[in-house]
Amino acid sequence: MGALWEGIRAGDVGPALPGFFPEAAYAQVKAIADPQSDYQHRLVSEYSLDIAAAHALLGAGAGSAQLVTVDVPSPYVYWVPPGVSYNRVGYYEVPNSRLVYREGGNLRSFGIASMISWRGAWYVVHLGAVTRAGATGVVDDPTEGAGQPLASSTC
Numbered sequence: 001m002g003a004l005w006e007g008i009r010a011g012d013v014g015p016a017l018p019g020f021f022p023e024a025a026y027a028q029v030k031a032i033a034d035p036q037s038d039y040q041h042r043l044v045s046e047y048s049l050d051i052a053a054a055h056a057l058l059g060a061g062a063g064s065a066q067l068v069t070v071d072v073p074s075p076y077v078y079w080v081p082p083g084v085s086y087n088r089v090g091y092y093e094v095p096n097s098r099l100v101y102r103e104g105g106n107l108r109s110f111g112i113a114s115m116i117s118w119r120g121a122w123y124v125v126h127l128g129a130v131t132r133a134g135a136t137g138v139v140d141d142p143t144e145g146a147g148q149p150l151a152s153s154t155c
Contacts, residue, residue, distance in 0.1 A: 004124060005067040005099070011055030013048035020047055021116050021123040031088040043125065045135075050128035053137025054110065061103045068107065071098040072115070072122065073149035092117040093125075096140075096149045109147040111140030 007016020026043070027035045058065050077094045080087060097112040113126040128138030141147065 001070045001099070002067065004127075005101070007051050008054045008058065009062050009065060011052055011062065013044065013051050016047070016051055017044075019124055020044070021118065021125040025118045025123075029087050029089055029091060032086050046129075046132065047124070047127055049135065049137035050139070051137070053128060053139045056137075057110065057139050057142055058103060065101050065103040068100045068102050070112070071100060071109075071146065071149055073097065076149065077117075094122070095130075098147045098149050100146045107145055108143065109145065110142040111147070111149075113140050 001019060004016045004019035007013055007019075021043070023036065023039050026039045029035075030038065032038060055062055072094055073096065074094075076096065077092055079090060080093050081090045082088060094115050094117075095113065097115055098109045099112055100107065100109040102108075112124055113128060113130050114124075115122045116125045117123075128140050132138060
């Protein structure tokens with residue numbers, strides 16, 4: 001999550017990639033024709049757009065904004081079995097975690113749309129939105145304070 005936060009503060013997907021679902025894992029999970037292309041041209045591209053949108057949300061205070069915590073709602077973790085959402089293998093997923101930060105003395109937060117557990121570690125797979133209407137960055141539910149994770153499913 002520290003890598004994700006550094007990427008958001010910088011407005012650059014590069015530093016945030018260590019917190020993103022690994023390409024090799026995605027290729028193992030997905031039962032689609034070209035998972036590497038989908039990974040690069042859809043997932044990483046959308047992650048980059050969402051990083052830029054979150055950076056814009058921070059505005060002039062981006063450089064001094066501090067990550068406080070990431071609220072991962074363990075009661076919302078669920079198993080996604082093979083065959084669901086074009087998946088070859090199953091995995092654990094958690095929707096709607098909250099990234100909580102302090103900027104200019106104010107506590108704020110926004111959502112992380114979806115994280116996947118792979119080999120015991122959690123990775124962001126969709127930051128701002130699982131599905132979107134166009135090629136624009138999304139900040140999921142920005143709010144004053146810590147916010148509240150909400151139950152949902154993403155597949």
